[in-house]
Amino acid sequence: MNIHNDVIKRNNVTVLGEGNTTLLLAHGFGCDQNMWRFLLPYFKDDYKVVLFDYVGSGKSDLSQYHSQKYNDLEGYAEDILDICEVLSLDNVILIGHSVSSIIGLLASIKKPEYFAKLVMVCPSPCFLNLPPDYFGGFDKEDLDELLGLMDKNYIGWADYLAPLVMGGNNSQMLIGELSGSFCSTDPIIAKRFAKATFFSDYRAILKNAVHPTLIVQSEHDALAAQSVGQYMHNEIPHSSIDIVEAEGHCLHMTHPNKIAPLLLTFINEK
Numbered sequence: 001m002n003i004h005n006d007v008i009k010r011n012n013v014t015v016l017g018e019g020n021t022t023l024l025l026a027h028g029f030g031c032d033q034n035m036w037r038f039l040l041p042y043f044k045d046d047y048k049v050v051l052f053d054y055v056g057s058g059k060s061d062l063s064q065y066h067s068q069k070y071n072d073l074e075g076y077a078e079d080i081l082d083i084c085e086v087l088s089l090d091n092v093i094l095i096g097h098s099v100s101s102i103i104g105l106l107a108s109i110k111k112p113e114y115f116a117k118l119v120m121v122c123p124s125p126c127f128l129n130l131p132p133d134y135f136g137g138f139d140k141e142d143l144d145e146l147l148g149l150m151d152k153n154y155i156g157w158a159d160y161l162a163p164l165v166m167g168g169n170n171s172q173m174l175i176g177e178l179s180g181s182f183c184s185t186d187p188i189i190a191k192r193f194a195k196a197t198f199f200s201d202y203r204a205i206l207k208n209a210v211h212p213t214l215i216v217q218s219e220h221d222a223l224a225a226q227s228v229g230q231y232m233h234n235e236i237p238h239s240s241i242d243i244v245e246a247e248g249h250c251l252h253m254t255h256p257n258k259i260a261p262l263l264l265t266f267i268n269e270k
Contacts, residue, residue: 004086011052011079012059015087016040019047021267022089026080028098029197030182030190032058035097038256042264052083056189065189072196073099077106084114093267095119097252098223099197109208118213119263122249123232124224126201134203137225143198150191158182164222167248174253206235213239214266216259220247240266
């Protein structure tokens, strides 16, 4: 199998539409490319849209999972760069949800020539509270407990986390979908990805961002408070921030009609 087919199969890469501008959509922890479906109607007629699943998520090739590679977010960033390479992409606008905002940032710092702009939907560079200077939202003990629950009662963990992530007042159908998505991920892989996501601290790389960056923040987000978005905006050069009147950590699913105009304005800015 050649490298092109290998990467396409490994990450279940989908290419939709045509256009001079490429949008690369990177899903968050416990999700897959299907979570972007509510935004696609706004994009597919005017842009080339590239979707994929991280190894271990969605319909990716599980046989390509290597624990050493995916022990930290750099391994996932490598996959984004592989996709850019095999599809001969440049001038890419990467739209990352949650942890993919940081994965995308890592990729863009390593190979800036592939990218033009970054969009970060509900991002966080560090979910840990590190007082007195930084409050990511969670004490280490809380996160240890959450990961412990993954071992003891995986379905209970998914049912607890899904409404927290999606926002309890949002559609029960979407909360159920997210819980199902968590449950369909191999528990061992999910736990490793959770560790890489929730216990990492990438604050130091924010200042190294070289592309214009839009941060889209939810007004009420149990995983990434407004103060986290503001912190990122202060640290990332050439960044702007939009606070959306909404609840939850998945604005692309719960409020696509609110964020699509913000994204399109940013995408089309010269």
